[in-house]
Amino acid sequence: MILMISSLGTTLESPPNPRFGRTETYIKYNLEDNTWVALENPAVSQAGGAGVAASQFLANQGAAIAISGRFGPNAYHALNAAGIKMMTFDGNYKTVEQVVEAYKENLLEEA
Amino acid sequence: MIKIAIASGKGGTGKTMVATSMAFSLAKEHNIQFLDCDVEAPNAHLFLKPEISEVKPAVINVPKIDYNQCILCSRCVDICEFNALAMLGEKIFVFEQLCHGCGSCTIHCPVNAISETPRKIGELNIGNFINDHRYLYGELTISEPMPTPIIRQLKALIREEVEIAILDSPPGASCSVVATLHDADYVILVTEPTPFGLHDLKQMLGVIAQTGSPAGVIINRDGIGDSNLEDYLATTQFPILLKIPYQENIAVGLATGRLLIDILPEIKDAFTDMFLAIKSTLETEVGV
Numbered sequence: 001m002i003l004m005i006s007s008l009g010t011t012l013e014s015p016p017n018p019r020f021g022r023t024e025t026y027i028k029y030n031l032e033d034n035t036w037v038a039l040e041n042p043a044v045s046q047a048g049g050a051g052v053a054a055s056q057f058l059a060n061q062g063a064a065i066a067i068s069g070r071f072g073p074n075a076y077h078a079l080n081a082a083g084i085k086m087m088t089f090d091g092n093y094k095t096v097e098q099v100v101e102a103y104k105e106n107l108l109e110e111a
Numbered sequence: 112m113i114k115i116a117i118a119s120g121k122g123g124t125g126k127t128m129v130a131t132s133m134a135f136s137l138a139k140e141h142n143i144q145f146l147d148c149d150v151e152a153p154n155a156h157l158f159l160k161p162e163i164s165e166v167k168p169a170v171i172n173v174p175k176i177d178y179n180q181c182i183l184c185s186r187c188v189d190i191c192e193f194n195a196l197a198m199l200g201e202k203i204f205v206f207e208q209l210c211h212g213c214g215s216c217t218i219h220c221p222v223n224a225i226s227e228t229p230r231k232i233g234e235l236n237i238g239n240f241i242n243d244h245r246y247l248y249g250e251l252t253i254s255e256p257m258p259t260p261i262i263r264q265l266k267a268l269i270r271e272e273v274e275i276a277i278l279d280s281p282p283g284a285s286c287s288v289v290a291t292l293h294d295a296d297y298v299i300l301v302t303e304p305t306p307f308g309l310h311d312l313k314q315m316l317g318v319i320a321q322t323g324s325p326a327g328v329i330i331n332r333d334g335i336g337d338s339n340l341e342d343y344l345a346t347t348q349f350p351i352l353l354k355i356p357y358q359e360n361i362a363v364g365l366a367t368g369r370l371l372i373d374i375l376p377e378i379k380d381a382f383t384d385m386f387l388a389i390k391s392t393l394e395t396e397v398g399v
Contacts, residue, residue, distance in 0.1 A: 049194025049209040056188065056197045074206055082199035 003029040003103060004058050005096050006068040010038035012097040016089055018069025021051035027096045028061060031104075051075030058084055067099060071111050086111035113393065114269070114276045116148075116292035116324075119301045120311030122282035125331040125355065126301050130279040131158040132371040136382035138244050142274045145240065147248035148291040149281040150233060150261045157368050161246035163238035169249060169261040170229035171212040176203050180224035187216035187225060208256055233261045237268065245273060262290040275386075284314040289322065297389050298326040299352065304336035309343060316349070325396060327352040327389070352385050 006023035008015045017023040024044050029036040039061070043053035051071070055078030058066055066079055067087045079086055087108040093099045102108050117130040127149075134145045147155040156163075174187070174196070185198045195209035196216060207230055217225045233251040240246040247268055249261040258281070269276050280291040292298050300315050302308040312328070319326045326349055330340065333354040344351060355361075355371070355378070364374035372379045 043194070046194060047192075049206065052197050052206050052209065053194040055199070056194075059197075059199050074209065077206070078197050078199055078204065081197075081202070081204050 001031045001064045002062050003031060003065045003067060003100065004039075004061065004063040005029065005099055006041075007038070007096050012036060012100070013095050016067075016069070016093055016096050016099050018089075018091075020066070020068035020071050021054040021075050023054075023068070026058070026061075028063070029100055049074065052078045055079045055082060055084070058082070065103070067103060067108065076111065112269070112271050112273060112276060113390065114278065114294065114296045115299060115389065116278040116280050116295035116297075117299045117301060118280035118288055118292055118315055119282060120284050120313075120315040121302065121308055124301045124303050124308060125329075126282070127155045127158065127279055128331070128365060128371050129299065129301050129329055129355075130277055131155050132378070133382045133386070134159065134244070134277050135241070135370055136372055136379050137275060137277075137386055138241050140383075141386075142244065144245035144247065144270060144273045144276045146265055146269065146276060146278045148262050148265060148278050148287070150249035150251045150258045150265070150287070151281060153248040153250055155279050156236075156246070156248060158370055159240040159246060161238040161240040163236045163246075165237040167235040167237070168229075168231045169233040169235050169251075169264050171210065171232050171257065171260045172214065172227040173207045173210045173212060173230045174205055174216045174225045175228045176205065177224045177226065178202070180222050182222055182224070184221060186219050186221065190215045190219045211257065212260060232257065235261070235265055235268065245270065258287045259290040262287055266291075266294075284311070284318050288315075289318060292318075292324060293322045295322070295324045296393055298322075298324045299329055299389075300326055300349075301329045301331055302340065303332040304330060304334075304338070304340040305332075306336075306339070308336070309340045312340070313343075316347070325392060327392075329353045329355065331355045332357040352388065353381050 004026045006017040007025045007027045008017045026039050043050040051074040059082040065085050088111050089099050117126045119126050147153040188196045188198050193209050195206045197204050232255045236248050238246045249265040251258050281287045302312040334357040
């Protein structure tokens, strides 16, 4: 199962980015083998509709779970339509790795 | 027909005050059509008190997918500049509020699975003020994000045979302002002698440089602020068309819905003179 977490940097030590559609980077994390890769968000510089374009990107990447601070209305509808579950973190998480661990322990809230 | 747009950049400089008094002053001797293009917050009707006789829907044409025809090639998703389409879970989804109605998806669909359906985003109000002068204003539905289609549809109602069109522009210097004044014959820029008025006037002069309309400046609240505005204008070719003094009784009168020319009757001639000056500028420029 693939998690995609909006991130302010390109490693697991990077802080998570509370913005979903306009994050520069997603950490794509595979729960089966605990491997990960940082991916540039192609939607970050879109004039409009970044939430939809980012959702399309996650769908194309085969994500099952999107994790961010907050999801805008268009992203919410798009991710829902794609069958991608949305989970949110608050400001207490310092790294993407902490967010991943929190997901595994069922500590994140569903959007 | 002469199309005159009144714009400012900065909000609250007196666009509607100028537009309404100009319309009223000119309405005695000329045939006028007045367009309130500030479709997000139209309010010139509070001054001119038109009788609205017709309300039409303002629409934007959005794609409708025929799922029996769609082959999920996602070409419409790729072509859409505004991310209004997405292919999610083996289905194309349309995000109508992101759609600008450009029609690219319809044109590019290889199997003609896309048709366009009108979606109402606001209203066009059509009526008359004083004696049979046309009054038009658009109104964007609250929560709708895109004012420019309404402005375009409102302007499509301009009648060539009516002598003067006065377009009251929205504030700012963005898309809706450009949509209002891109084909204006003349632009009146209303500003005030403050750093804010000057800053935003310069933005508007940048817009005018792109649209190419001749323009002149009205200085409102003359007497406040500093001389930087006039010093700056002296370095440009833009004329000062009129100065409206800063007086408390003007603000008090406007706040009760009175026209500037009622509050300050001696200014009435200034508006008709200004129109004549604009007209002669245009005649010189186009060589009529």
